[in-house]
Amino acid sequence: MSTTDTGPDETASEPGARPAPAGERSPWFVLALAVGGGLLVGVLTSYAQGLLPEVLAPLANSSGSWSVAALLLAYPARRRGFAIAAGVLTLFAMVAGYDLASVLRGFHPSLGSSLFWCTAAVVVGPFLGWGAHALRTRSxxxxxxxxxxxxxxxxxxxxxxxxxxxxxxxxxxxxxxxxxxxxxxxxxxxxxxxxxxxxxxxxxxxxxxxxxxxxxxxxxxxxxx
Structure with a gap:
């Protein structure tokens, strides 16, 4: 690992990464947007479980759909560290949104299930964020x-x-x-x-x-x- 200071743009540390254009939104705004988007996806997932037609019902119980959503929400992050954080926090937000919507619908979320998916967020989230950053910078x-x-x-x-x-x-x-x-x-x-x-x-x-x-x-x- 290089110890050379590459400045605020972390994409310089990845092979073949292209410099980000100027004028982009604050990375903190992008992170907040990812968390807000994650909450929305979690809420929609809970409600969709009772609304989707049968052929699409697994979409509301699919880890693949959550993973793709987290990757897309982490994609706008210009800095690799923020992209990784967005991947993790987005998945946490999805769990929180899902549990909140379930309570509003009159159900009692399972603590064990929530802990499981929060653990998955810690394990899988960084890879989704890193993958989103790699795709964005075309490294x-x-x-x-x-x-x-x-x-x-x-x-x-x-x-x-x-x-x-x-x-x-x-x-x-x-x-x-x-x-x-x-x-x-x-x-x-x-x-x-x-x-x-x-x-x-x-x-x-x-x-x-x-x-x-x-x-x-x-x-x-x-x-x-």
Whole structure:
């Protein structure tokens, strides 16, 4: 790790990162926007569980949809540290928004479930924020970030088709797999067609898609009674 002071723009520490244009919003505003957006997504998720048509019902119970939303909300952050913070805080805000909306709907949120998802925010949030920053700055890590997002969508689709297919619509999970695969193909063909970055993207997608169903099928909630 270099000890050279790169100034306020942390993108200089990433290979191939492009300098951010002047006149952008304050990073604190971007962080507040991410948290506000996370609260909104959490509230909408709770209400959507009773409103969405059957084929889209898993959207309100999908970690993939929350992950993609957190990545998009962290994307505007120019500095890597703020992007990582946005990834974590956005997921925390989603949990808070979901629990708040559930209380307003007359339900009692599960403390164990909330603690589980807050733990997931700490573990997964930094990677989502880092991935968003890599995509935004088009750094040398873009293939890994794009591959990871693709693998997340494919992996959750595989989990849905193999573990909970009996209780959820298969069409939604096939759609998740198709979206993840389409994202990977588009990224490789249009953004980094060269062999090495394309191989990195495919490898990242394969690893995440393989690990996701295995980890997600473990009843980790028992650790948070």
């Amino acid at each position: 040398g890590y873009v293939p890994l970030a794009a591959g990871a997002v693709s693998g997340l969508l494919v992996g959750e689709g595989v989990y849905g088709l193999t573990v909970i297919a009996a209780t959820t619509p298969a069409a939604y999970w096939w759609g998740s797999v198709a979206a993840g695969a389409a994202l990977l193909v588009w990224a490789v063909v249009r953004r980094f067609p060269r062999f090495l970055p394309a191989s990195g993207a495919v490898a990242a997608a394969a690893v995440v898609a393989t690990v996701f169903p295995f980890v997600y099928s473990i009843d980790l909630l028992v650790q948070f009674p």
